[in-house]
Amino acid sequence: MLSTRSRRWDDTERLSLGMLGVGNIGTVHLKSALTMDDVDVVAAADAVAANRDRAAEAGVDRTYDDYATLLESESLDAAVVALPPFLHADAVERAAENGVDVFVEKPLARSTEEADRMLEVADDAGIAVGVDHTLRYQPDMQGVRTAYEEGRVGHVPHASMTRLNDGPLGRPPATEEPPAWLLDPDAAGGGALIELGVHCFDVLEWLFGDLRVEAATLDRTLEIPVEDAATVLLRAPETGTSITLHCGSYQWEELPEVNTRLRLEGVTGTISNREYEPSNFYASAAAAAVSNVASRVTGDEPDVYGPTFYLQAHHAALADFCGAIREGESPPVDGAVGRRTLELVEHATELAAEDDRELAEPQEAEVST
Numbered sequence: 001m002l003s004t005r006s007r008r009w010d011d012t013e014r015l016s017l018g019m020l021g022v023g024n025i026g027t028v029h030l031k032s033a034l035t036m037d038d039v040d041v042v043a044a045a046d047a048v049a050a051n052r053d054r055a056a057e058a059g060v061d062r063t064y065d066d067y068a069t070l071l072e073s074e075s076l077d078a079a080v081v082a083l084p085p086f087l088h089a090d091a092v093e094r095a096a097e098n099g100v101d102v103f104v105e106k107p108l109a110r111s112t113e114e115a116d117r118m119l120e121v122a123d124d125a126g127i128a129v130g131v132d133h134t135l136r137y138q139p140d141m142q143g144v145r146t147a148y149e150e151g152r153v154g155h156v157p158h159a160s161m162t163r164l165n166d167g168p169l170g171r172p173p174a175t176e177e178p179p180a181w182l183l184d185p186d187a188a189g190g191g192a193l194i195e196l197g198v199h200c201f202d203v204l205e206w207l208f209g210d211l212r213v214e215a216a217t218l219d220r221t222l223e224i225p226v227e228d229a230a231t232v233l234l235r236a237p238e239t240g241t242s243i244t245l246h247c248g249s250y251q252w253e254e255l256p257e258v259n260t261r262l263r264l265e266g267v268t269g270t271i272s273n274r275e276y277e278p279s280n281f282y283a284s285a286a287a288a289a290v291s292n293v294a295s296r297v298t299g300d301e302p303d304v305y306g307p308t309f310y311l312q313a314h315h316a317a318l319a320d321f322c323g324a325i326r327e328g329e330s331p332p333v334d335g336a337v338g339r340r341t342l343e344l345v346e347h348a349t350e351l352a353a354e355d356d357r358e359l360a361e362p363q364e365a366e367v368s369t
Contacts, residue, residue, distance in 0.1 A: 108338030143276030153266020191226030
């Protein structure tokens, strides 16, 4: 199959899409795609039978227990890679063998080295690679960027960002073990910094241009093999902005309504993403849920993205990718962007390790004579 970048669709053609992985985030992408008028979800693959059943119930005609078989058996234009990180490289390579463009869940890879191999394979095959960095698609983040670019607060000497998530064991009391790969640094590529930090690095460079990592600390609040908290000091040379970033996966009983905070301290005022959030986050989500229940009774198509803040962003990111593929263009958030966030993760991790080594080394006491 020729790469979709070698041609453009006409208005009557539909993009044939395959879903590789239909777990938590894969289901989000599946429901996004099912709402798109110019996309056909032709097949889904997942090793877990319950996930395949979920895809079939959502309206997917064919399901597979192996993504490689799906890629070999179906005629696809593009595929969503919603697999654990340790499978991303293999899935992209197999997609490349079949001329299928890919939209890859973040992180793109477990390391820049792995990302380089993936992007080389994709480039050789002429396939497009998009990455699901959805934070920039949230309306609150877009509101911050618009206000900043309009010069509402002038120069911004300092910015701060925090992103939190449920801990790896889920909300207490923890009753089920997480997937084994999630706590395996080799399989996941790391902990909170690669899981949550890549989103933040993407948004901050989207705002301020290239970032430089000045210092970093990693921490474990639980006895697990990966960090569940990270703090990074960054500098944006282009704008002269210093940035403090914290991301963590905590065992909170209830997360904040919106788990990401971004604040720009300008010389004439401040900009916060709080200004652009729904007035009542949970009420908006509840209204969408009630509407969807009613739609099942009436037979109408559920509006799964209604006013539900996060799902709108996932929908917009996938739609942007599919739109670029249809136009024969590179995805707006491409493999180079995904690789860049990994580069920042690695630099922060290296600096944190250097600081740990310095603290561990015995210090010679100075003696005055």
